[in-house]
Amino acid sequence: LAKTTQPISMDSYEGQEVNITCSHNNIATNDYITWYQQFPSQGPRFIIQGYKTKVTNEVASLFIPADRKSSTLSLPRVSLSDTAVYYCLVGDSGAGSYQLTFGKGTKLSVIP
Amino acid sequence: GAVVSQHPSRVICKSGTSVKIECRSLDFQATTMFWYRQFPKQSLMLMATSNEGSKATYEQGVEKDKFLINHASLTLSTLTVTSAHPEDSSFYICSAPKAGLAGGPGETQYFGPGTRLLVL
Numbered sequence: 001l002a003k004t005t006q007p008i009s010m011d012s013y014e015g016q017e018v019n020i021t022c023s024h025n026n027i028a029t030n031d032y033i034t035w036y037q038q039f040p041s042q043g044p045r046f047i048i049q050g051y052k053t054k055v056t057n058e059v060a061s062l063f064i065p066a067d068r069k070s071s072t073l074s075l076p077r078v079s080l081s082d083t084a085v086y087y088c089l090v091g092d093s094g095a096g097s098y099q100l101t102f103g104k105g106t107k108l109s110v111i112p
Numbered sequence: 113g114a115v116v117s118q119h120p121s122r123v124i125c126k127s128g129t130s131v132k133i134e135c136r137s138l139d140f141q142a143t144t145m146f147w148y149r150q151f152p153k154q155s156l157m158l159m160a161t162s163n164e165g166s167k168a169t170y171e172q173g174v175e176k177d178k179f180l181i182n183h184a185s186l187t188l189s190t191l192t193v194t195s196a197h198p199e200d201s202s203f204y205i206c207s208a209p210k211a212g213l214a215g216g217p218g219e220t221q222y223f224g225p226g227t228r229l230l231v232l
Binding site for chain 1: 116118146148155156157158203205207220221222223224225226228
């Protein structure tokens, strides 16, 4: 299972764009990259998933360079409610019921 | 997105008793589900993989006789903490994979809301 490295914490003001970068140097060919958000005492919530290039949905964008050794989650115009821990995970989601190994995540604090 | 539920959301029990936690996939079937444990200010740690119709597989260091897992149907997995002790107090979270979402061909893991266990 590919190991991921993220910053432990980040601070941002409301309304700013936040970019969280994750390193996954030994990502395998079949691995997808998935980001989750977790609030205290809640289960992780799916944010976005990608394999390569750029993926965008209604809440975030995911940028993946050609070598796929890193990825960047971009949250546009964050609000106080975006204060949470964000986890980057990689796994072979095409292989049927793959396991996820959680790293320490990035604690994002949004400041008014 | 897919919905995974857990019951109960929180439970308090006396030391030595057993506690059962249910994990259900509400709008999809899952032949495999995963159980995690999360201690305060720490990340999720995978405990075991629950397999429908067969035995669960446990991560190293997780006692299979203490954490009994039963995956009786394609939408339900249960985790029973037997003879619970205060050190078992934690936040237990399950997940289930659903295919074909997130714009890609692969699977996406969806997590339950978690169960807070406090053993006195």
